Amino acid sequence: MKQHISPDVVSWAFLISACGVDGQVKKALSYYEAMLGNDIQPDDKLYTSVLNACSHSGNIAEAEKLFKDMTTHGISPNAYHYTCLVDTYARAGKLDNAERVLLSMQEPHPVPWRALMGACRIHNDTIRAVRAATMLYKLDPEDASPYILLSNLYSANGNQEKSKQVVKLMEERRVKKPPGKSHIYVDGKLYSFTVDEQEYDFMERIHARLDKERARITEENGYIPDLSCVARDFSTNNEKVKYLWKHSEKLAIAWGMLNTPEGTTLSVTKDLRMCLDCHTATKLLSNHTTRKIKIRDASRWHTFENGRCSCGDLY
Ligand SMILES: [Zn+2]
Ligand SMILES: [Zn+2]
Numbered sequence: 001m002k003q004h005i006s007p008d009v010v011s012w013a014f015l016i017s018a019c020g021v022d023g024q025v026k027k028a029l030s031y032y033e034a035m036l037g038n039d040i041q042p043d044d045k046l047y048t049s050v051l052n053a054c055s056h057s058g059n060i061a062e063a064e065k066l067f068k069d070m071t072t073h074g075i076s077p078n079a080y081h082y083t084c085l086v087d088t089y090a091r092a093g094k095l096d097n098a099e100r101v102l103l104s105m106q107e108p109h110p111v112p113w114r115a116l117m118g119a120c121r122i123h124n125d126t127i128r129a130v131r132a133a134t135m136l137y138k139l140d141p142e143d144a145s146p147y148i149l150l151s152n153l154y155s156a157n158g159n160q161e162k163s164k165q166v167v168k169l170m171e172e173r174r175v176k177k178p179p180g181k182s183h184i185y186v187d188g189k190l191y192s193f194t195v196d197e198q199e200y201d202f203m204e205r206i207h208a209r210l211d212k213e214r215a216r217i218t219e220e221n222g223y224i225p226d227l228s229c230v231a232r233d234f235s236t237n238n239e240k241v242k243y244l245w246k247h248s249e250k251l252a253i254a255w256g257m258l259n260t261p262e263g264t265t266l267s268v269t270k271d272l273r274m275c276l277d278c279h280t281a282t283k284l285l286s287n288h289t290t291r292k293i294k295i296r297d298a299s300r301w302h303t304f305e306n307g308r309c310s311c312g313d314l315y
């Protein structure tokens with residue numbers, strides 16, 4: 001006799017997550033409704049999946065409804081739920097709403113505030129970034145990322161003076177910038193790269209491969225290096241571009257490309273947030289190949305495929 005097994009909340013969450021990764025928001029929401037229709041009690045992880053799917057579309061009305069639903073089901077929103085909501089607002093350019101909702105949190109948490117900080121960078125909102133950074137200095141005093149992001153934002157807007165002041169403040173408070181390593185497993189062995197890595201004897205090969213890839217994406221996609229991502233002083237733009245292409249995640253990706261056949265997914269982890277240039281370049285590198293490139297940075301997972309990233313450029 002065939003036994004009918006009905007899916008539990010974990011299976012639903014898995015299904016909804018898969019839709020979210022694929023950007024199929026409507027499908028994710030319809031599964032959510034179907035699950036409720038089957039009298040399955042949702043849990044906090046289920047809401048992370050469905051809110052995450054929602055955040056990819058910037059569907060504010062749905063996200064707000066989900067927040068209400070959660071309360072109805074006796075679940076208090078956690079930091080990750082708030083992060084999804086912030087992302088949803090940010091995607092729609094409503095940073096005001098995002099900030100308001102964060103200020104309403106009874107126990108502020110650094111993760112959603114970091115998401116807002118990232119959104120300020122994307123929307124070039126320096127004034128709000130200052131407020132978000134000030135909050136993060138309090139919530140996570142050891143974290144260098146708000147200092148770095150704010151300093152880069154000032155620099156990108158041509159305010160070098162303010163940019164330097166933020167770096168000075170970081171030094172005065174003895175906040176250490178982590179080395180920003182990227183890691184990749186190749187043939188079961190772990191390789192770690194810092195920016196402008198010198199340790200390995202195969203760096204020449206990596207740089208040669210990256211030169212080739214850079215030429216390809218420039219020609220095929222009109223890639224333009226984002227020089228605002230270079231925090232160091234160089235006298236020429238050419239030197240800046242060269243340094244951008246020594247960023248640790250680019251080195252790790254190239255090492256993965258050199259050692260695995262086309263079609264293999266590359267998985268890189270990075271302990272800092274990716275810069276905007278690495279994000280754009282990786283999207284383009286994933287174009288016209290059958291390769292997926294996955295990068296887990298300090299902020300989230302990014303899955304690059306066919307010239308797009310699963311984060312939808314919010315990171
Ligand atoms: Zn970078
Ligand atoms: Zn991304």
